[in-house]
Amino acid sequence: MNAELFGSQVNVWVDALVRVLIIVGMMTVVVMGLIWFERKIIGRFQMRLGPTRTGPFGLLQSVADGLKLVAKEDVRPKNADPWVFELAPYFVFVPTFLMFVAVPFAFGFQVRVLELGLFYVLAVSSVSIVGWVMAGWGSDNRYAMLGALRAAAQAISYELPLVMAMIAVAMVAGTLNLQEIVLGQSRLPNIVLQPLPAFIFFTATLAELNRTPFDIPVGESEVVGGPFVEYSGIRWSMFFLAEYAAMFILALLGSAIFLGGWAWPMGEQWGASWQLLLTTVKAGAFIFLIFWVRSTLPRMRVDQLMGFSWKVLLPFGFAQIMVNGFILVNGWPAVTSGVLLGTTSLAGLFAVGWIVQRSVSRPRPRPVMMARSEAAQ
Amino acid sequence: MKVWGVLEHLVSGSLDALFANYLAVLIAAAFGFILVLSALIGSRLLAPFSEERNKGTTYECGMLPIRRAATNVGVRFYLYAILFIIFDVEAVFIFPWAISFISVGLVAYYEMVVFVGILAAGLAYAWKKGALQWQ
Numbered sequence: 362m363n364a365e366l367f368g369s370q371v372n373v374w375v376d377a378l379v380r381v382l383i384i385v386g387m388m389t390v391v392v393m394g395l396i397w398f399e400r401k402i403i404g405r406f407q408m409r410l411g412p413t414r415t416g417p418f419g420l421l422q423s424v425a426d427g428l429k430l431v432a433k434e435d436v437r438p439k440n441a442d443p444w445v446f447e448l449a450p451y452f453v454f455v456p457t458f459l460m461f462v463a464v465p466f467a468f469g470f471q472v473r474v475l476e477l478g479l480f481y482v483l484a485v486s487s488v489s490i491v492g493w494v495m496a497g498w499g500s501d502n503r504y505a506m507l508g509a510l511r512a513a514a515q516a517i518s519y520e521l522p523l524v525m526a527m528i529a530v531a532m533v534a535g536t537l538n539l540q541e542i543v544l545g546q547s548r549l550p551n552i553v554l555q556p557l558p559a560f561i562f563f564t565a566t567l568a569e570l571n572r573t574p575f576d577i578p579v580g581e582s583e584v585v586g587g588p589f590v591e592y593s594g595i596r597w598s599m600f601f602l603a604e605y606a607a608m609f610i611l612a613l614l615g616s617a618i619f620l621g622g623w624a625w626p627m628g629e630q631w632g633a634s635w636q637l638l639l640t641t642v643k644a645g646a647f648i649f650l651i652f653w654v655r656s657t658l659p660r661m662r663v664d665q666l667m668g669f670s671w672k673v674l675l676p677f678g679f680a681q682i683m684v685n686g687f688i689l690v691n692g693w694p695a696v697t698s699g700v701l702l703g704t705t706s707l708a709g710l711f712a713v714g715w716i717v718q719r720s721v722s723r724p725r726p727r728p729v730m731m732a733r734s735e736a737a738q
Numbered sequence: 739m740k741v742w743g744v745l746e747h748l749v750s751g752s753l754d755a756l757f758a759n760y761l762a763v764l765i766a767a768a769f770g771f772i773l774v775l776s777a778l779i780g781s782r783l784l785a786p787f788s789e790e791r792n793k794g795t796t797y798e799c800g801m802l803p804i805r806r807a808a809t810n811v812g813v814r815f816y817l818y819a820i821l822f823i824i825f826d827v828e829a830v831f832i833f834p835w836a837i838s839f840i841s842v843g844l845v846a847y848y849e850m851v852v853f854v855g856i857l858a859a860g861l862a863y864a865w866k867k868g869a870l871q872w873q
Contacts (some may be wrong), residue, residue, distance in 0.1 A: 378761035381769050411798035431781050439794030442805065451774050462763050475763040480833055481763075502796050514815050524829040532836045590797055595781035601773055638757040664872035667818070671870045675825070675861070679854055682832070687838055690847040706745045 380472040384461045392605040393423035399652055404658035409586025433594035438500065441591060445499030450592075450599035452492030454666050457603045459485045460610045465540050467623045467636035478539035480526055482614060486569070490516040490601065493578075493588050496600070500591035508587025512571065514576035518670040519568035519575070525640070526558035526565065532685045533702065539614075543622035544629065550621035554702045557709040559619045561674050563650070566611045568670070570604060574665060576656040582625055607647060616643035618716050673716055677709055684709075817869050828857055 371379075397420060399414065404411025413418030437446060463478040465471040475481050490513055497509020513551055532540040533554055542551075552559045568575040571587075579587035589600050620643045623629075623636035663671075688701045796803045832850070839846040864870055 373758045373761060374765075377765045381766050382763065384766075385769060385773065411801075413812070432784050432786075433781075434785050435778075435781055436793060438796050440796055440803075450769060450778075452772050455767055455770035458773070459763060459766050460764050472766065473759045475759055501807045503798065503803070506807045510811060510815055514818050515771055517826075518818060521822065521825050523827070524826070528829065528832050528836045532797060532839075536834070536837055537842065585797075594785060595777050599777060666868065667872045671821075671861075675857070679858060682773070682836075683851060683854060685823070686839060686847050688849060690844055712789070735771065 523565035
């Protein structure tokens with residue numbers, strides 16, 4: 362069987378191989394760019410310059426980091442379980458890399474159009490937590506063990522809202538095929554119809570990536586770096602690479618299913634380079650938002666974190682699915698159901714905002730000692 | 739001979755479209771593996787290594803660790819894991835419903851209302867029992 366690649370017919374094996382190779386190259390470049398971008402952005406937020414010495418604007422910072430990491434000694438603790446310790450980087454990186462197969466960059470610019478694309482991405486993305494737990498368990502280190510358990514608890518808690526958000530989108534789109542989901546948004550992006558799932562998706566993405574404010578698994582001040590305490594050199598950088606690759610691919614996925622990917626606002630007629638530019642801008646905005654949140658919010662406490670997922674996001678996710686189902690099953694005209702979907706979802710988003718606002722601004726009980734000393738005066 | 743025929747099909751890729759699609763997944767998995775492996779081999783070739791007796795000690799802020807790290811684990815983690823399994827299995831049921839309920843009609847919708855209602859009752863029960871409260 363043949364497949365079309367750059368306008369010519371080639372064998373499917375060759376086609377898949379070439380496409381995966383392109384993804385490998387692009388992922389490496391983008392991850393290096395992202396590391397530089399994050400350091401620059403965070404630097405600016407903190408009124409610093411960020412990297413400036415390595416190349417123009419510090420652009421070669423990631424190359425320098427990479428060289429340093431390759432040339433660092435790779436230590437394995439004596440007590441570590443050799444197999445679990447050595448295999449953990451593979452289990453973290455390979456699932457992340459597998460997500461790249463289904464996500465579209467432009468019309469026809471993906472490795473494969475999978476009929477169950479959304480489900481596949483979800484299924485593959487949740488495997489990498491196994492690698493995290495392996496890293497924690499295999500290191501035989503208390504900090505690593507604690508970090509791994511926290512990572513597991515957090516990842517499974519936030520996976521449920523993520524699934525709910527994706528189901529809501531799949532209901533509106535009527536398909537799980539990512540290319541068709543993007544094509545269906547050529548007139549109106551899903552974020553207009555489904556603002557609440559978009560918010561849930563973004564929050565759950567932050568939690569799945571262990572980024573601030575959901576970074577208790579890797580908190581430096583509590584568990585000195587979490588599951589990766591005992592990893593050094595290139596082995597440690599594999600986890601780092603996987604994290605940034607996951608950020609890249611989840612931003613692409615978010616821009617594809619909520620922001621209209623390459624289709625909105627101009628449909629599929631325009632050229633591939635325009636579509637790629639559009640995808641880049643949308644995914645870039647998503648990533649910038651992640652960095653912005655990181656430099657703005659402090660780390661959450663573990664009970665707040667679990668409570669937010671189980672008591673706020675999950676019930677609202679359920680409610681969104683039921684409301685979507687009711688509106689869509691009645692077969693009203695497209696405009697009516699669109700307006701209803703948008704307004705109900707927006708109302709849900711405001712309700713979530715109100716709950717967060719109320720819990721943030723609630724007066725805290727004062728410590729007993731302080732109250733007593735004030736009473737004595 | 740039959741095995742050879744299957745192999746020939748495999749190489750020429752003349753199997754069905756589903757196989758052709760998930761072939762790429764297989765290749766990507768192999769590439770991900772090779773990527774990590776090559777980085778580790780590169781490091782093995784370039785990085786220095788010195789034998790030092792205390793280097794293999796587990797890091798615990800300079801203290802010598804007592805016993806192994808793999809000990810008892812708080813039961814809270816276990817509670818969340820059980821709850822997760824319940825709701826995740828349910829998500830697998832909802833996915834096929836989500837893309838086909840419009841064509842089935844109102845019956846499918848009300849069946850899902852009952853299904854999600856039971857789950858929501860379960861969540862409410864766990865909430866009331868304090869299983870969702872981290873303590």
